[in-house]
Amino acid sequence: MMRWLYGIFGVGLVLLLTLWFGVNAQAEAPQAGNELDIWYLSSEQQLTLADVYDNDSVTWEPLQSQRASFGYTKDEYWFRLSIDSASYDRVLHVGYPLIDYLNLYWVKANDITTYKLGDRQPYYQRPILTSEFSVPIPAGQAGVMYFSARTESSMRLPLSMRSETQFFDTQMQKRLAEGIYFGVLLCMAVYNLFGFVASREPEFGLYSLYTLFFGGLMLSLDGLGFRYLWPESLFLQDKGIPIFGSLTLLTAALFAYQLLRLKQYRRTLARGLFIMAGLSFFTLLVGIFASYRISIHVLLTLAAPGCLYLLIVGAYLWRKGFVYARMFTIAWGTLLLSVMAKSLGYLGVIDSMFIQRHAIMLGSGIEILLLSWVLAVRYNEQRREKLEAQQRYNEELEGSVEERTFELQIALRELQDVNAELEKRNYEDSLTGLYNRRYFSQQIEKEYRRAYRSKRPLSLLMVDIDHFKKVNDTHGHFIGDQILKGMADRLKDSAKRPGDIVCRYGGEEFAVILADCSQAQAEAFADRLVTQVRSQPFNTDSGPRHITISVGVAELNSQSGQSTEHLFKAADEALYRAKREGRDQVVTV
Template identity: 75%
Template sequence: MSRWIYSLAALLAVFLIGLWYTANAQVSGSASQEPISLSYLSSDEPLSLSDIYEKSRADWQPLASNRASFGYTDDQYWLRVQIERKSYDRILHIGYPLLDELNIYWVQSDNVKTYALGDHKPYYERPILTSEFSVPLPAGESGTLYMSALTESSMRLPISIRSETQFFDAQMQKRLAEGIYFGVLLCMAVYNLFGFVASREPEFGLYSLYTLFFGGLMLSLDGLGFRYLWPESLFLQDKGIPIFGSLTFLTAALFAYQLLRLKQYRTTLARGLFIMAGLSIFTLLLGIFASYKVSIHVLLIFAAPGCLYLLIVGAYLWRKGLVYAKMFTIAWGTLLVSVIANSLGYLGVIDSMFIQRHAIMLGSGIEILLLSWVLAVRYSEQRREKLEAQQRYNEELEDNVAERTFELQIALRELQDVNSELEKKNSEDSLTGLYNRRYFSQQLEKEYRRAYRSKVGLCLLMIDIDHFKKINDNYGHFIGDQILKGLAQRLKQSAKRPADVVCRYGGEEFAIILPDTTRQHAEIFATQLVETIRDNPFPTDSGERSITISVGIAELNSLAGQSTESLFKTADEALYRAKRDGRDKVVTI
């Protein structure tokens, strides 16, 4: 039992940390979006782009935010936004995967680019293969962008414009939380499937199916199923939510009936579960044969009362004194709150993309973990009733083993902490807190091998403070050390990707390793870095001091058999040229 609690606590902690990380990533991602001004109009009959041209300015209504939400509607909605010219490639992202038809027209002075999107069209026809909808905005182009949307689902158009780097970084962070979530679901499904095979207890098999169907529902809601599992099946993409939602409630009703043994307490509540199962079969048939608009409304109407009924059943058994009824009630209460929040979001009552994306993910994740714990308790209770005499001895022995194991874990953890601290000190520069030259050499070799093996880009930046000796001579080494520390912090803040490595090579020289980076992106990064250092003085005890830096860039050429030594030598030579040619600049060789 204790092992189960520890395991579930660990999984729950990982799950919550992943969602917390994504929530913070979403906040920082919102800050990185370009400000856009949106206006919209709606029509109860389809309009073409030429019809839109004929509309007067008064027909367009401004939007207060870039998260347009209109609830369930049959109207066609048009959005308009001006795209200004930028010197870098950008991506327009519509963060809602359940739009049936989404047509994007980028009207420029000499032509009109058209993108026909939506989940009624094959997945591989999308210009950018993401679970939602994205189109490229190349550098140097501007114009007016029109979007028209029709859907039987909730009409939501959360729009953002980011640079390519910011967009794919946000996508990576989102995939992290989704990977943790679906990993937990898969672990629970497989574990309980093994439990069913070993014990032949039907509640294990039903719970495993329930977890799998709930995972299918979440894959459909997030568009991940269309991306990874059924990209060729437009039918399953259109019907996935009502089908998986109905199967989820069907298996939930059967699971609760098997787990709680309601016929031993109150047969009326047991009949209610059979009625819930029958209604689930009805919504399943609607999901298969009726339109999405009809089936999703019926499913949403059925979802909250279904969770509420299971909550009532759990509360009743809680009052009866069942050991596991308390956690069962908390589990379904958590899911009920998340389902209500999600339903209100899709109906347009709550205008929060975070709630729609993560409320049901968080609620269902906690509910599935708690139900797995309830199932373990239930099975443990049965075994204890059968083997009570033998278990007394086993519990005593298990407690002793657990105590010794816990003590050993503490000792190993303390030893690991000491080793980690020593390892950190061996690879850390004592003044700046950056990685030192020893770590730089090891990491450069590691990234070189990975880049050579995977045929991806690798760039090395060598950085030197211009005229740093004069600073030490004029203001003293203490002020020089303060500037070194300040520069180290700014370098760490600029290298935002987890794989980027910032090191102090020696004295006033620094190095930055940029994996999976092309020469062009490295030059953009270095230029922005040089400008930031030049334009922002460093606070010191002797007042603000301005400095400049010189940067040399080298790009790995694996086809030419380039080694780490030659890569470093090239970057160092580029740095020398930058200093020789006047400093405060970037040179690439």
């Protein structure tokens, strides 16, 4: 069952990843007619707009691609872009959310507009609230856009210009895919958390934490956390990647230790996982207290070897013949490749923005799928081991397969009986043995649908014992309970048709559902019931006791669009009319 469940999830996640990367690849593909003529220069010192604007001593170089990538550098980079006039509104988009300081100077004929952007600036001062950086270019305006960029992260500046409609349509598609992706991560985290609560197996809890921290890392990398979760926290935006990355490696090491049971097979490898966990905790401290430039290098230095070590551990167990080790090895191999691609992208070795931005997302998606499968296989493996141990124990104790099978059949039958008894109690009133209010709510809906389909009448009786509180106060609750049981018996004796349903609605109030019964027939039934209760006393330990009842009757006319709520309200109002008008009577709506 678990394998089928994860198989279905796996197909869904593969389709999700196809949608995710298809949308992002389409969004990042250059649009026809949107090629930009970009020039750039770098400086070890900070410059101002006056230093680069119409300054012949400054040497601008043409940018060969709209996706500028210079790796890790302390230099300040300036970019210059000429923008012609257009008849429609446009948006200039910088598709990289981790630039610390990004100043844009929109130089027009008689005006200069300045935008101070970057993830070191408050989020809500951005002119367009997106996870990356965008500025509007109104229709009919032309000029030159100057950029200055400084960052402790990798220096990248992928530029694109689209019409306002194209831009927001692309953003909507990307956000939809992102919402589905992170929604799946959250569902996986919650599902495995429930698995941990139910089974108390620590690998489920650790995998849940691992998924959450990986989701936090992805949110930080894509700037979505700054947009949706911590827009007021510049500290978390600056430290999010090293913090969540370190926590991800820490939980990954502990998860692998619990999942693979290395202490049973190779203690040396198990100690290596503890060392990895300790180093991850160290990188966490570095991420909190050191600068981003230092902490990200420390994190990347640990990430690739850490994934490689997990790959080695998985390969070792694979060689030992463990089925689940195969998927574990492939999972971490995929993530290792994605981490390496991401690291090379940060260092400027790989120029593909699609790989740089989405390598870990693609790798993590496949890895999460495969690790989920590993959990399922490992869980089945544990169950198999427990069953084998149980079988060996039964063989030693009983001595024959037939006796064990017989005992299992008995246990299964008892379990079925217990389940049936529990289900019965779930819908049964413990005092009277009648159906309870929950069963009444379900059955009235079923009978309503049946009456609607067959165009047959449906009636409801609400029955209340008159002055029942006085009975309890005078004779005690024990006598009152005996009267309630006696009333329940009389209702069951009166409602003998197969479709009649008697329920205790609450306290001294009962409900009788009469299927295929008109209002006149229900009223006659109620009159007989009132007369019988009035004339025949109830036997109790304190002697015979006379009581009376009040009954409200209502019929459902499904053809006129009435609902079950209308039927219940009508019967209830009729009951309380009967009580107000003297009790011991039947009132019909």
